Amino acid sequence: MSLAWELLKRETALAWGRGGGPLVSAGFYLGVATLLPLAAGPEPARLAAVAPGVAWVTLALATLLGLDRLFERDYEDGALDLLTLSPLPLEFVCALKCLGQWLATGLPLALAAPITEIALGGSPALAPLVLISAMIGGLAFAFAGGIGAALSLGARRGGLLTAVIVLPLFTPPVIFGGGALDAFASGLPWGAGFVLLCAYATAAIALGPLAMAAACRNALS
């Protein structure tokens, strides 16, 4: 168990520290959120209507930034070979990598999400739900995104390829998360969307590592 703990610390530190840490992701997040009023017009009514949606789409895009380094870094310097030899199953290693990625970038982004939503004129009453759903959605994005990152190991233009693979996988959490926020904003029951989002995140955590480990073994073979 201490081995797993050490690995999680290593993964979190790497995701936090080396290029593409929380500052870069948060900067990208704020940049996209700033471009939106400039592109769509600053009328408060229009911005407020799309604020929760923008918070979600931007979250999905910002998650992509860290993904291309998730496995690529360890693949290039040979650490991934060593990790396959560790007593921990590779599936578990992959899950820890995604968890570290989420701790280093997903959580800070989730903190930025309600700020963005309010800055764009969304209701402050919505902020707690934005925060919690962005945290859970970030987990789903990290584990579903890890599949794309592992599959494009060793490919030409891997980062772009990861985005192409991963964005279709992001559609259900975006629908559920955006749906829950939309329902909450218009005073409808929002529980269904939120619970489905949790279900998707759970399924991604359960099944994603299997695909990631298979893809890593294939890339290293």
Add this chain to the structure above:
Amino acid sequence: MISAPAFLSNPERFMAFSRWAAPLFGATAVLLAVTGLWLGFTAPEDYQQGDTVRIMFIHVPAAWLSMFAYICLGIASFLSLVFRHALADAAAKSAAPLGAGFTALALVTGSLWGRPMWGTWWVWDARLTSVLVLFLFYLAYMALRSALDDEAKAARACAILALVGLVNLPVVHWSVNWWNSLHQGVTVFAKGGPKMAPVFLVPLLLMVLAYMAAFGALWLVRIRGEVWRRRADAALSRLART
């Protein structure tokens, strides 16, 4: 069902079988399509949709085939991943562009029908969106395939992606259904029999069979091409070594 892939898993037997099966499927497709289109274009106009109802004969089979091709891709990928069978991988690789083609056809014809009927080219409706996501899956599969140089690695990576998609596509389909739907519900496989007049149903089913036969023919031809390409590559590398 189990024995068909087993029988065809031998490349020699497959090549011998596909040699006459591909043209046979092709000829069947042409015959069925000609009959189906003739019946379809001589059918009376729909009382609501007028002449545009005829788009259905092109659109509905394409939409069905777009899913059918993905199922074929998924089964072939599973066989390729589990048994590491080269022919199964060739089948998966060959099915993807065909599936993407059928999906694009379904999207374009649906859009052409939507303009006069719904008054818009595109709406963010559940069915349309899930078919669009299916199209994105095909694109991702082909992008991954073309980005990896090592063929054995590309085969396994693509097979994993296809299986992930196989798990994910029902979720996508269901989630967008939960989200919004404007498209008409199930008509042909509805409870208590098809809710469609035989004068439209017969050409529709003929067109579905024609599309299936065309898919079979094109698939076999593409697999054959892939097998020949690999044999040529192997021969070239043998030549280079001597």
